[in-house]
Amino acid sequence: MTTYYDFLSMYKYLLALLLLSAPATLLAQDVEFSKDRFGNDKDGLKAALKEIKLGDESYDLDPPRYEQALPHYLAAQKFNPNNAQLNFKIGESYLHSGFKPRALEYLQKAYQLNPDVDPRIHYALGRGLHLNGKWDEAIAEYKRATPATGTKNTAAFTQDIQKKIRECENGRKLAAKPNRVFIDNAGPGVNSPYPEYGPVITADESVILFTSRRPGSTGDQKDPETGGFMEDIYTSTRTTKGSWVDARNLGEGVNTEGHDATVGLSPDGQRLLVYMEDNGGDLHEANLRGAEWRKPQKLGSRINTRSHESSAAYTPDGRSLYFVTDKEGGLGQRDIYKVEMEGRGPAQNLGSVINTQYGEEGVFLHPDGKTMYFSSEGHNSMGGYDIFKSVYENGKWSQPENLGWPINTPDDDVFFVISASGRHGYYSSFRDDGLGSKDIYQITFLGPEKPPVLSQEDQLLASRVQPVKETLLAPPVAIVAAQVTILKGIVTDEASKQPIEATIDVVDNSLNQTIASFQSNEQSGRYLVSLPSGVNYGIVVRKDGYLFHSENFDLPAKAAYSEVVKDIALKKLDVGVKVVLNNIFFDFDKATLRKESTNELERLQKLLVETPALRLEISGHTDNVGKAEYNKDLSQRRAKAVVDYLVAKGIDKSRLTFAGYGDTQPVASNASKTGRQLNRRTEFKVTGK
Known part of the structure; x- marks a missing residue:
């Protein structure tokens, strides 16, 4: 029997269904x-x-x-x-x-x-x-x-x-296949309640520069169109705990009363690319001298046009520039071009593999010299600009790869940079955990889930006959290893211990060519050099009034990322001073000079020509492996080979002597592979000047 209350309940149920539908x-x-x-x-x-x-x-x-x-x-x-x-x-x-x-x-x-x-x-x-x-x-x-x-x-x-x-x-x-990443706010040292964007970093992530529209901008002006503060460039440094110290404005040396924005930074942090609004939007370059940035200078007409140039990136050697422009003749709305900084030829469009009929933006070249990151509205974007990666191999760019979710979103994702290690990326985004507006975020790439633990070989201070190798244990969660070595440190005067500005030449020993030159900071003496894998490098540090210093890094093509700190004390030319010639190579167990030694030998010849009164003793040294008599003979024959080369190049033989000391003058313990490597060396000693 159906009661009134049953009927009422059924009525309410049917009414609810009706309302829901x-x-x-x-x-x-x-x-x-x-x-x-x-x-x-x-x-x-x-x-x-x-x-x-x-x-x-x-x-x-x-x-x-x-x-x-x-x-x-x-x-x-x-x-x-x-x-x-x-x-x-x-x-x-x-x-x-x-x-x-x-x-x-x-x-x-x-x-x-x-x-x-x-x-x-x-x-x-x-x-x-x-x-x-x-x-x-x-x-x-x-x-x-x-x-x-x-x-x-x-x-x-x-x-x-x-x-x-x-x-x-x-x-x-x-x-459906998200990447394993952490995306974390860079924190209050960098971000404010106002917009921050356009981060650029040194290769070792020790310094970040970025654009902000916060109060206190140069001139303290506001944009009449948006009502926001004018753009200024700020900088911060990373603490040992990984956080960023409170950012400071770069000041009137770089910032003006108008809009000034970060575009690109050299790996060593000594050269900054700046966007300024003149001529519809042009690119400028500022240089760091000591602790102060010099006034930005407009780049040439092969880069800047009457159109809009918006972003750019240096190659690791600093000799070429990738940049974005919407000038006529492109494949789409905005295209990426490459130009040699010191050359005369026109900028070259990167072509249809990279550029699309839509817009490209935010170009960045990794310190490995071959991996490019950029944003595009084309390719397989999930909406607006997405960040893509392409690798230059065998003379062409690979098909761009979308960095995927959650790095990319349906909104615009632009101006992405990544550390030399490949572990951290940086970009700006609007997110719920922001400090008030667009903020800068750090992306930590975790790599594949539960990868095997592999051993890697870290090429450290490779020189002479065989490179030094140190076996390292990969972390439990590995990332795709960047194929680049970062060499950094401080250049000082050996006697005074004071930092000095010096020139650091990077030499391709196989080609006997200087492929890049950098300067250490004149105030701090700091330097940083990015060395893509696959080259036998000679590193030469030089300054007028000092003897040159050389190091060698022989990096196989698949050498994984490493960071080497090498402080260098330059010696003035005084009697008794010794200098190791790290880029002189001999055939195994022979006194035959290899062709990779040519650049170092020519450098020594130049020193003797420029200093006519200079007299040198060339000496050879070995480790303690093998018989002492044999080692002494081999080291003497190698020293003589260097002297014979110099004499054949016109140096008076009366200015040169040679000696073989075998294993009698070690500079390190022979108990380790690294120590034995350091003991196998050719050096010169000043005997007169």
Whole structure:
């Protein structure tokens, strides 16, 4: 028997089902800002209407200033949250702000209140869903979207919709296989409640420079168009615990009263590429002298044009530049080019493998000299600009690889840089844990899950016959090892111990060519050199009034990342001073000079020519392996081979003597492989000047 209470319960259940299945439009009502609805709160209505009017003043401009309209619209929405048109305007404004994903809730509410709120509603909903990673729902809305009334180029609209759908399809695939990364806010030393972006770092991550629009900018001016502070460049250094100290403004040497933004930084942090607004947007270069940055100088006409040049990156040797421009003749809206800094030839477009019909931006070259990171709206982007990686091998660039989710998002992801080790990347992003606006974030690449622990060989101070090798244990969680060695340290005067500015030449011993030259900092003496794997390097440190110092790094093509600290004390030319010639090589167990020795021998010859009174003893040394008599004879024959070379090049033999000391003058313990390597050496001693 069915009771009244049973009937009532069933009625309530059926009513609930009906309400759940009813269109959202039947449950929500579009509420107008009118006296009929808000007659009891005339003051509140008046204030809300005033906010809407102020918002419309920015919204209706050409082009609209959405971010300036937003706070006014949001204030009015607090008074009346159920107006379809206002919710649509808030959603559209968010779509053009730094917090685009927030648009979705307002656009969905606008549609629920009135499905005909605006002809662009389905396109806007598609964008909101797209930016929130709701790929399938976004595709459905894009397919329902139609051109706005009065649209002349419907073909362009159709192409845009098709591209957005492809982006959603790409996003769905990439998000299904997320990368193992940590993405952490760089912290209050770098970030503020105001926008920070465009990070650039030294190869060893010890220094970061970035752009900020915070109070205290040079001239303390505000941009009349956006209302925000002008861009200035700031810098910070990393502590031993990994945090960043409070950033400081670079000052008037670099920053002006206009917009000044970071673009690129040399691996050693001594040369900075700066974007300035003159001539529509040009690239400049500033140099660090001691602790102060010099005034940026505009780069030449082979780089800057009447068009817009927006980003650039040095090659590790500092001799070439990759840059982005929208000048005529490109393949798309913005393309990446390469140019030799000291050459005369025109900049070369990188071609269709890299550049697309859409925009490319934010180019960065890894210190390994062959891996390029850049952002593109083309390729398989999941929305806006995505970050891609390409490797230059066998004379061509590889097909760009999307860095994937969650590094890339449906919004613009631009201006990514990565450390020489490949472990950390840096870029700017709007995220919920931000300090107020766009912040700089550090990406930690974790690599494949539970990889095997492998042993790696770290090439350290390789010289003479065989390179020194040290076996290291890979970390339990490995990353893809960067094939580059970072050599850094401080150059000082051996006697005074004071830092000095010196020239560091990087020589390809197999080619006997100087491939790069750098300067140590004149105040701190610090230097940093990036050495891509696959080359036998000679490192020569020189300064007028001092004897040169050489080191050797023979890095196999697959040599993994390592960081070597080598402080160098230069010696003045005095009688009794000894200098090791680390880039003189002999055939195994012979006194035959190898061709890789040529550059070092020519350097020694030049020293003798430039100092006519200089007299030298050339000496050979061995470790204690083998018989003493044999070692002494071999070392003497090797020393003589050097003297014979110099005499054949015109040096008076009366200025030279030679001696073989075998294992009698060790400079390190013979108990270790490294020590024995250091003991096998050729050196010279000043005997007269």
